Amino acid sequence: MPATLSPELRLLTQAASPVSVPGPPPSRALDWDVVLRQARRHRLAPLLSRHLESAGLDVPEEVVGALSLDRQRTAASNMRLLASARPIVATFDRAGVRVMALKGMALLEETYDDLSLRPMVDLDFLVPEASIQQAEELVVELGYRSARPRNEGIVGPRAGKYAYPQLTSLDGAIHVDLHRHVLPDAVFDIGDYWVHSRPSRVGAHLLPDHEGLLLHLAAHFFKDRVRRSAGSLGQLADIAWMAHAAPVDWDVVVARARAYGLHGRVFLALMATNELLGPVVPADALAALRPASYSPSVGRAFVKRRLLAEAAWHPPGYFAAVPGDAFSRRWRPLRRVLPDRAYLEAGYGRDAGPGSSYGRLLWVRCRRALTKLRPWHLYRDAQLNRWMRTVADEGTTRTPV
Numbered sequence: 001m002p003a004t005l006s007p008e009l010r011l012l013t014q015a016a017s018p019v020s021v022p023g024p025p026p027s028r029a030l031d032w033d034v035v036l037r038q039a040r041r042h043r044l045a046p047l048l049s050r051h052l053e054s055a056g057l058d059v060p061e062e063v064v065g066a067l068s069l070d071r072q073r074t075a076a077s078n079m080r081l082l083a084s085a086r087p088i089v090a091t092f093d094r095a096g097v098r099v100m101a102l103k104g105m106a107l108l109e110e111t112y113d114d115l116s117l118r119p120m121v122d123l124d125f126l127v128p129e130a131s132i133q134q135a136e137e138l139v140v141e142l143g144y145r146s147a148r149p150r151n152e153g154i155v156g157p158r159a160g161k162y163a164y165p166q167l168t169s170l171d172g173a174i175h176v177d178l179h180r181h182v183l184p185d186a187v188f189d190i191g192d193y194w195v196h197s198r199p200s201r202v203g204a205h206l207l208p209d210h211e212g213l214l215l216h217l218a219a220h221f222f223k224d225r226v227r228r229s230a231g232s233l234g235q236l237a238d239i240a241w242m243a244h245a246a247p248v249d250w251d252v253v254v255a256r257a258r259a260y261g262l263h264g265r266v267f268l269a270l271m272a273t274n275e276l277l278g279p280v281v282p283a284d285a286l287a288a289l290r291p292a293s294y295s296p297s298v299g300r301a302f303v304k305r306r307l308l309a310e311a312a313w314h315p316p317g318y319f320a321a322v323p324g325d326a327f328s329r330r331w332r333p334l335r336r337v338l339p340d341r342a343y344l345e346a347g348y349g350r351d352a353g354p355g356s357s358y359g360r361l362l363w364v365r366c367r368r369a370l371t372k373l374r375p376w377h378l379y380r381d382a383q384l385n386r387w388m389r390t391v392a393d394e395g396t397t398r399t400p401v
Contacts, residue, residue, distance in 0.1 A: 008034045015051035016237035017277045018244040032063045043234030045070035075116035084174045093204035100126040100206040111242045122175035182216045188260040210246040218269035225306040232307040240277045250285040264291035264391035
């Protein structure tokens with residue numbers, strides 16, 4: 001574990017581990033406001049509540065109460081989401097549409113032994129490409145709104161992506177994502193996921209096999225680190241809990257990661273899990289996945305900057321795929337520098353004042369950005385971005401399954 005971890009983050013890494021092992025006492029008094037903020041930022045409030053029940057720490061009553069309330073809300077939200085999933089799955093089954101549960105729904109079914117431990121914000125389903133439009137129509141018939149007009153094709157950023165526009169229940173409480181692939185930029189044949197899928201014990205849907213689910217979690221972790229550090233420890237907890245609860249064949253994980261062109265991305269997720277949450281992944285599996293460009297120093301920089309840092313990094317959107325024709329792609333950087341008025345009002349309207357001009361809104365945005373700009377961080381982030389791009393691109397040469 002990195003020696004630079006604050007006592008607050010060290011406590012969160014202990015809470016995220018599936019095996020509660022008492023760690024050394026904090027080097028100083030814990031700042032419980034920071035603990036609460038970081039726990040919610042990393043999606044760990046329920047696991048922290050569980051950990052503190054046996055940690056032997058002197059925890060303020062208000063902190064215990066806040067964490068307990070978060071855990072109760074997680075349980076209630078998950079119960080509602082899973083109850084909403086049942087009629088969707090049943091409708092698909094009657095219509096002959098194959099469906100596979102992904103991420104949170106799959107983890108709650110097999111990995112976590114308590115619905116209150118793992119927050120879930122939406123329902124993610126994998127549907128065959130040939131059936132995805134029918135699946136969307138079936139969900140709409142159940143009372144959900146689609147983000148695109150009926151009888152129109154998909155336009156905008158999701159036109160060439162792996163998921164259809166999100167479907168939302170009429171009360172806005174339930175969100176459904178229909179996926180045609182598990183990753184937006186993957187080049188492997190998703191048919192392999194269907195070949196290795198398993199039947200669920202609680203419904204008509206399918207589940208990824210343990211190795212496929214682990215690969216999806218690890219690759220999704222890498223994708224999210226391109227843009228944010230929030231939620232990173234919660235994602236590592238998913239990997240650690242699954243590796244602890246399921247009989248994972250690590251030789252299969254390595255072979256399929258390399259066949260899919262994901263070995264560098266998967267390595268970073270598994271390396272970070274071992275580094276922060278304990279020895280979950282065998283050393284030989286990590287060695288077989290390690291990208292050629294990896295070094296311990298760049299690994300430490302990745303953990304520090306992309307997992308644990310609260311501040312935003314630069315430059316944002318380095319990996320962002322730009323939809324549209326060459327003209328649209330050419331002008332995408334300008335749209336980032338000069339966003340539309342609605343975007344500026346949402347982010348900076350309060351500071352600029354009601355009814356502010358576009359120029360004032362833009363000035364407030366630039367002034368706030370300048371206060372956060374650190375030339376050294378800019379240089380290091382650009383280096384790290386280039387290295388992560390190298391890791392992602394190593395998968396362009398794939399080995400056969």
